Amino acid sequence: MSWEVKPVTTWSVQDVREWLIHSDLGHLAHPVCTENLIDGQALLMLKEEDLRRHPLILPTLGDIKHLIYRVNTLRAGVNITDEREKISLGLTKSTSFQSEVIDCSTSDSESEISSTQNGHGNGHSQAGNHQSPGTYPMNGGVPLLPLCSQCSMHLRSSRFNRSSRLESEKWKTALAMGYGLCVSWLTAVTMTVVHDRVPDMEKYPPLPDLLLDNIPHIPWAFEMAEVTGMTLFVIWILVLLFHKHRFILARRFFSIAGTIFLLRCVTMLITSLSVPGVHLDCKPAPYGTWAKRLHAAYIIWSGGGMSIQGVRTCGDYIFSGHTVSLTLLNFFITEYTSRNIYFLHTFTWVCNCFGIFFILAAHEHYSIDVFIAFYITSRLFLYYHTLVNNRALFKSHQSFDAKRTWFYFPLFSFFEQNIDGRIPNEFQLPLTGVDLHNIATRFSHKFSAFSEKIPSPRSRGIKREKSKTKVK
Structure with missing residues (x-):
């Protein structure tokens, strides 16, 4: 044979x-x-x-x-001696980490190899596992190279659980953006409805609140809460702009934010709480016609619901939209930037905490509004990312977990259909020199094509002369 x-x-x-x-x-x-x-x-x-x-x-x-x-x-x-052929055939992929080993310090590597060869581990002698100098344990004819502690830690933390597919899928990002914008418009319309139903302040005084009763009212605190929110928003825009996987991040941001604010529309409509502070001038605002209501909703929507933009609303208490925005921006910034940037993460958390304090100090929301907003936002963010980072555990779409996810989280299943792990935090310029050159080339071609279609003054003069001779 x-x-x-x-x-x-x-x-x-x-x-x-x-x-x-x-x-x-x-x-x-x-x-x-x-x-x-x-x-x-x-x-x-x-x-x-x-x-x-x-x-x-x-x-x-x-x-x-x-x-x-x-x-x-x-x-x-x-028995293959060519290392490249081994890797090509997959003979080293499952038995050693040679394809993913990072550079390590010589001393750490040598000490780890020495302890493996001498049969010592964790300070105890292991009889029968002694290796001769220059040899390593074999598995299927392939040497198992020992890893230093720094390599092992790096492989477990940064390589493990990364997504195998990182497709931008811009059309899904456009759908997520449309979803978020539609929910924001629905929120603005809902706020006009609840403003019309706000309880009478004389008949329904502010409810007892443990924090508001002990925190003095600060008139400028609400504006400061919005300033901290705008600061976090600018940082998030910069992160989004320079992140390599910006379209995936934007898709997640719009889908999570849209879902939370959609839930807020429901909670605002169900229960109307009394105004939390006597300093607030809140009265029912009957708009009369839907045209006036939609105009008021457009003012709220275009101003982002912020008082520094001249927007004033009442009745939208359960739960705090400002707390949602602060918390969501903070979590997205800390999730999609390097964990070594301690100053940035500390700064965003300080902005988040101080923003919540300013909301309470302004007596614009009850404490329960702020607590529910923070809890729902943080839990939904963590659940969403825990699911997507561990999708490899239930890859099969026929599994029970996959079917249950499709039923309870349809948006998540749709937007994250091709993502099966963690998104690496990699950054790059939004436009490289090559991109700028291509844009300039396309613009010059279109401009030249357009200029060729426009007749020159000389050609127009010749046409006039020809027309005059025809008339004569």
Whole structure:
């Protein structure tokens, strides 16, 4: 048999067929060799998941396990000296971390290798595991290179659980933006409705509140809360602008913010609380016609609901939209910037906390409004990112968890359909020199094409002369 004397990497499809027959797996020759043309190299790269998926789809578990056992036996006996060929065949991917090892300090690496070779680990001698100098433990004919502690920590923290696909999917970002804008307009309309239903201050005084009763009213505090919010917004725009995966981040921001404010529309309509402060001039505002109501909603929507923009609303208490904005911006900034930027993260948290304090000091919201807003925003952000960062745990769309996610979180399942892990925090310029050059080239081509269509003064004069001669 010719396949026995040839290296596995040089086997033809016929050699693989004969090997299957010799291994008592001849009934698999048709799907493996005839239909899918598996040769020696493809055989070494074969994995168990390949046998379960299309186009192979082997129906019997015993056949799958026996074939993988035989393939692993072949891998163990393969003797390949070229490191690139090993990586190409996947022989080092599952047995060592050579493709992802980072640069480490020499002393740390040498000490780790020395402890492995001498059979010592955690200060205890391990008999029987002594390695001769310059050798390493083998797995399937491939040396297992020991990793230093810095390498292991880096691999666990930064490499583990990263998304395998990072497609921008700009059309989904456009849909998420449209969703967020529609919800913001619905929120503005809802605020005009609840303003019309605000309880009479003389009949319904402010409710008892543990914090508001002990915090003196500060007239300028609400404006300061909005200033801190604008500061966080500017930082988030800069992060979004320079982040490499800006479209994925924007999609998540609009989807989460839209969902929270949609929930806020419901809570505002269900219950109308009395005005939290006697200093507030809040009275029911009957608009009469829907045209006036929509005009008032447009003023709220265009001003972002902020008092520094001249917007004044009443009755929108459960729950605080300002707290939602502050908390959401803070969480997005800290999530999508490097954890080594301690100053930035401390600054955003200080802005978040002081912004909430200023809202309470202005007596614009009850304490329960602020607490519910912070809790809902933080929990939804954390649940969303926990789900998306661990989607690899339930990759199969037929699993119970996947079906349940589609039912309870349809927007999440749609927007994150192709994301199965953590988004790395990588930054780049929004426009490179090549992009600017391409834009300038396109503009010059369009301008030249447009200028060619416009007749010159000389050609217009010639046309006039021709027209005059025709008249004569």
